[in-house]
Amino acid sequence: MGRIIAVYGAIxxxxxxxxxxxxxxxxxxxGAMGMVAGYLSMLVALIFVFVGVKRYRDVHLGGVITFWKAVGVGLGIGLVASLFYILGWELYMWRTGGTFIADYAANNIEIMRADGKSAAEIAQFSTEMEAFGKQYENxxxxxxxxxxxxxxxxxLVSFVSAALLRKSGFMPATQPRG
Known part of the structure; x- marks a missing residue:
């Protein structure tokens, strides 16, 4: 199980x-487009939770897995993938000099100005982002x-995968043709 979690989590x-x-x-x-693209890339990557749980069920457990065992394998794969995500973000922050929050704030202030927000609203947002930026340095x-x-x-992907794959008739392992 550990090898499945490590391999599919790394992928x-x-x-x-x-x-x-x-x-x-x-x-x-x-804004919204960045969030949609980000979460879509997460979903694409986390397809390997499903693939890894299915592989574990079919190869190591003879085609039968319990819901909670499948959740455990899926979460293991998801946690390894999360570690890569965190390390990737830290690498990005290091390569860019940690300017993400300042860039984010500046972009949103421009949007607020274009939307005709008051100077008080912009100042409040700027103050909040400055405080958040201090926290984000940690x-x-x-x-x-x-x-x-x-x-x-x-x-979500782990629970959906477990719900589907606990049924041994769902995408059963195929036998090699002889």
Whole structure:
């Protein structure tokens, strides 16, 4: 089980980290489009939760797995992928000099100005972002916050995979033709 978790978690982790780099490098949208692209890349990567649980069920358990065992394997894969995601974000922060929060705030202030927000609203947002930026400098806080982005998706995919794959008739293992 450990090997399945490590291998499929690493595959999902590399995919989600690459997706993150593509998102921040080419889409570079701090709004809805960036979020959609980010969560879509997480879902694509976390398909390997399903693949890993199915492989474990079919190869190591003879085609039968309990719901909770499947959830455990799925969460293990999801946690390994989450670690890659966090490390990928930390690498991005290091390579960019940690300017993400300042860039995010500046982008949103421009949007607020374009939307005709009052100077008081903009000043309040700026103050809040400055305080948040101080918190975000703490790597433990930043890593925990980064984990909250991917972990709900990993949980959802793990539970859906477990619900589907606990039924041995769902995508049963195929026997080699002789």
């Amino acid at each position: 999902a982790g590399v995919i989600v980290a690459i997706g993150m780099f593509i998102n921040v490098s080419f889409i570079a949208d701090y 790597p433990i806080f930043r890593m925990a916050l980064t984990l909250t982005e991917i972990l709900p998706v990993a949980l």
